[in-house]
Amino acid sequence: KAGVTQTPRYLIKTRGQQVTLSCSPISGHRSVSWYQQTPGQGLQFLFEYFSETQRNKGNFPGRFSGRQFSNSRSEMNVSTLELGDSALYLCASSLALAGGRADTQYFGPGTRLTVL
């Protein structure tokens, strides 16, 4: 089975621009979560999607948004980029167990975003 794929792998943007990152989960996985990794704050949860619905959201400003499509692929968007948004953005997918509970999360390689 193919793993979680993320595109693009690297991205350079300037302050004020917006960016869209894409994540394709493992086949059959319906839950997709996003995390931000920075040297200062470590790994922080952004949001989780299941069946095209955002079920949980971390403590990030409204500039960070996401969506999920009917094929479970997910995108996240960051508008009005700031220097502090430079980070590795990781996507994780998991099976949805009975009742929709997210199972073990498998991570993609990440998208390295640099904001200049």
Add this chain to the structure above:
Amino acid sequence: GEDVEQSLFLSVREGDSSVINCTYTDSSSTYLYWYKQEPGAGLQLLTYIFSNMDMKQDQRLTVLLNKKDKHLSLRIADTQTGDSAIYFCAEDRDSSNTGKLIFGQGTTLQVKP
């Protein structure tokens, strides 16, 4: 508090055992995970343990869980240079079961030949 705590650095000799420690905060966490991250890569799931277990062994990896002290450890037997990486523990701290993971800051494991 929110924090999952790990020591930042561990150095061992090739062939020795490595023990990476973690303390977590939420006694209601159902699953606890260990992930490995190599330079420039994403997170690789190593193993996990359900909260009603004390120990789990998987080849060279042994996970010990002390629920009373909220302490989790990962032992790597016969450590190899290829084990050099950052190791993260994470707790599944989400009563709504949407899989929100809280991560420690990571332990850098250096394996000397």
